[in-house]
Amino acid sequence: MNLLFKISSYQLRDVIRSKWIFFYTILLMIISYSLISLTKEPAKILITMLNINLIIVPLISLIFGTIFLYNNKNNIIFLLSQPIKRNVLFLGLYIGLILPIILGFLLGVGIPILFYVKIFSNYAETIFLLLTTGIVLTIIFGGVAFYISISNEDRMKGLGISIIVWLFLSIFYDGLLLIIFQTFADYPLEKISAFLIMFNPIDLTRILVVINFDVSALMGYTGTVFKNFFGGNLGVLISALMLMFWSILPLYLGLRKFKAKDF
Amino acid sequence: MKIKFPPVIVLFLLSLVNIEIFGGIFHAGPNYQLKNLESALKIISPYDTVIIHQGKYFSNNIIVNKPVVIIGLGRAVLDGLGKNQIMFIKSDDVIIENMTFINSGISFIDDNAAIKLDSVSNCKVINNFFEDNFFAIYLARTSNSTVSGNIIKAKNKKESYSGNGIHLWYSKNVEISDNRITGHRDGIYLEFVRSSNITNNLSWKNLRYGLHFMFSDSCSYSGNVFQNNGAGVAVMFTRRVEMFNNKFENNWGGAAYGVLLKEIFDSNIYNNYFYKNSNGLYMEGCNRINIKNNDFVENGWAIRLMANSMDNNFTANNFSGNSFDVSTNNIKNFNTFSGNYWSEYNGYDLNKDGIGDIPFRPVSLFSLITEQNRSSLVLLRSMFVELLNTAEKIFPVLTPETLIDNSPNIKKINHD
Incomplete structure (x- = not known):
């Protein structure tokens, strides 16, 4: 445990010193700040922020995570020559990566909100949702990034796969859903679409957000089904479990690869 | 001893007497x-x-x-x-x-x-x-x-x-x-x-x-x-309706309408305020209606214009913060839009006359899709959808070609 802490705190300092995370924070801060200063309507600001999160957070976590492991390759080989368990090292690296990204995210989004805390006074719940989705997405895509870079020796290939994964989950998957909806328009698709959305963490967080903003009424019957499902206790529980599953699965697979890998 | 009655009391007493005697x-x-x-x-x-x-x-x-x-x-x-x-x-x-x-x-x-x-x-x-x-x-x-x-x-x-x-x-x-x-x-x-x-x-x-x-x-x-x-307000099968200065607010639900118009002819809808309705104004089989100087704010759909509506004029309305500004269910359009303000508009105004230099297309591809297939609304606010809409805006193929505002206002119109 002590060792885990040591490794992750070292990595954390290393990451914070790099300019990447600084730019990330500044970028989020500029976006949030300009949104707030453009319109003073908190609901609109928050939903736009959430939209941006759904795009930026996975992308940054993936790319940054992938590069991070490649850059640390020599360091990892060196540490492996020491009496350190591989899973401790792996977890240390992981925590050392996602903690600063989460921190950057919280600062980037949180500071502008704190600055204008007055106009957000009625939206504590939504802000909580905004921050939670950001954190969860970082955790998930940090793990995915680790899995990708451990599975691929070639750094360009790894980076390419990260971007493809991001493109797939945030764009192509929805395209496929749309094709399914159009093809099977004559059938009741509510339950199936809820089921399919569970398998894309970006879509899942998006739906949780959209439902929370009461846009569900627009969707008619589908909306009601979704609202009842994702808004109800069972739905929230299942969504949370699913997100947890998505956080653990890539990390676990990555860990297995990492243990067996011959550096 | 003499008692003096003030004249008011005298009148009052007299009136009581009146009632007793003459009825009423x-x-x-x-x-x-x-x-x-x-x-x-x-x-x-x-x-x-x-x-x-x-x-x-x-x-x-x-x-x-x-x-x-x-x-x-x-x-x-x-x-x-x-x-x-x-x-x-x-x-x-x-x-x-x-x-x-x-x-x-x-x-x-x-x-x-x-x-x-x-x-x-x-x-x-x-x-x-x-x-x-x-x-x-x-x-x-x-x-x-x-x-x-x-x-x-x-x-x-x-x-x-x-x-x-x-x-x-x-x-x-x-x-x-x-x-x-x-x-x-x-x-x-x-x-x-x-x-x-x-x-x-x-x-x-x-x-x-x-x-x-x-x-x-x-x-x-x-x-x-x-x-x-x-379910909001529903009006049907009527001619010569005048609606002005009304407020339609918070009619929110699966089948709720700010105003539902079905087969309404030769009417005027002026200076109304539509706020937070899941459907602001729904028009089916409506002809020759002037919709002018209205505000559509934060509705799900501001206007749902079914293709069997003809010769309606939408002028000088404000559309701001609606999930969809206009949606329709056909590629044909026989209505006119002009001089409205659209918060979604991102054109420019080089000669500074307050009118945007490039036309605005209020019907997005996604709204067309959702009109035909409601369950695809699950994809609302997805990046894929934004891409589709942007692509369609640049090369309109599927959205109605004539449903277009050629003179969109750059600034919100003041209606007071």
């Missing part, structure tokens, strides 16, 4: 000879006044068959005991003022109302209170009458157990103003009504529609507020 005003109440309205109605002659004093009167279909003024003093309550119709007016020139009507009975055979007027004219129902009635005010074949300043409340949960707040059937020249209606099936309901004015009413939290009319030509609606009704 009758008092009914627990402490009077006439115990209730029914007994007063038996003895009065036309155009007398009956003053009902504070108290609770159990009433079963009181028939008013001569011209009379009925005024409540204090809280004069006519109670239908949940079984009966309370008052049935069969005479012209009846005025009902400041009375309280409660518990007219629910019936699936009769339209039990608190006040029913049938085949009369020149009647007034003013400043009364209605609580928990089946129908509150029911006008049939009535003309030149006024329903004004009434407060109408009910609390039934089911549509089938609830009647309408103000119900007009086959009437003309009726003035409905300053009423507050809540908890009924339809707040205000008009069928086969001509030339009537509905002004400054507040209709909120009714089970079905805040305002509902059919086959009611040449009526005008102004200054009304319709809020939080189960």
Whole structure:
């Protein structure tokens, strides 16, 4: 445990010193700040922020995570020559990566909100949702990034796969859903679409957000089904479990690869 | 000793004497000879006044068959005991003022109302209170009458157990103003009504529609507020409707409409405010309607324009913060949009004349898709959808080519 802490705190300092995370924070801060200063309507600001999160957070976590492991390759080989368990090292690296990204995210989004805390006074719940989705997405895509870079020796290939994964989950998957909806328009698709959305963490967080903003009424019957499902206790529980599953699965697979890998 | 009476008191005493001798005003109440309205109605002659004093009167279909003024003093309550119709007016020139009507009975055979007027004219129902009635005010074949300043409340949960707040059937020249209606099936309901004015009413939290009319030509609606009704406002099969300065707010739900227009012709919809409705303005089979100077703010769909609507003009409206500005279900369009303000517009204005230099297409590809396939709305706010919309905006292929605002306003139009 002590060792885990040591490794992750070292990595954390290393990451914070790099300019990447600084730019990330500044970028989020500029976006949030300009949104707030453009319109003073908190609901609109928050939903736009959430939209941006759904795009930026996975992308940054993936790319940054992938590069991070490649850059640390020599360091990892060196540490492996020491009496350190591989899973401790792996977890240390992981925590050392996602903690600063989460921190950057919280600062980037949180500071502008704190600055204008007055106009957000009625939206504590939504802000909580905004921050939670950001954190969860970082955790998930940090793990995915680790899995990708451990599975691929070639750094360009790894980076390419990260971007493809991001493109797939945030764009192509929805395209496929749309094709399914159009093809099977004559059938009741509510339950199936809820089921399919569970398998894309970006879509899942998006739906949780959209439902929370009461846009569900627009969707008619589908909306009601979704609202009842994702808004109800069972739905929230299942969504949370699913997100947890998505956080653990890539990390676990990555860990297995990492243990067996011959550096 | 001489007693001096001030002249006012003398006048007052004289007036009392007058009443005693010449009639005209009758008092009914627990402490009077006439115990209730029914007994007063038996003895009065036309155009007398009956003053009902504070108290609770159990009433079963009181028939008013001569011209009379009925005024409540204090809280004069006519109670239908949940079984009966309370008052049935069969005479012209009846005025009902400041009375309280409660518990007219629910019936699936009769339209039990608190006040029913049938085949009369020149009647007034003013400043009364209605609580928990089946129908509150029911006008049939009535003309030149006024329903004004009434407060109408009910609390039934089911549509089938609830009647309408103000119900007009086959009437003309009726003035409905300053009423507050809540908890009924339809707040205000008009069928086969001509030339009537509905002004400054507040209709909120009714089970079905805040305002509902059919086959009611040449009526005008102004200054009304319709809020939080189960399904908003629905109006059908009518010509020459004037709607202005109304507010349609928070009609939010699967099938809720700010205003639903079906087969409405030759009408004007000016200066209205549509806020947070899941469908702001829905138009089906509507022709020659001018929609001008309205504000559409934060609706799900601001306008849903079905393809069977023709020759409607949308000018100088503000569209801001709606999830979809305009949606339609066809590639053809026979309506015109010009000089509106669109918050989604991101063109430029080089010559600074306040009008955008590139046209705006209010129908996004995604809104077209969702109109045909509602379950695809699950993808709302997905990046994929944004990409689709952007691509379609650059090369319009699927969205209606003529549904376009060629002179979009750069700045929000001030409508005050």
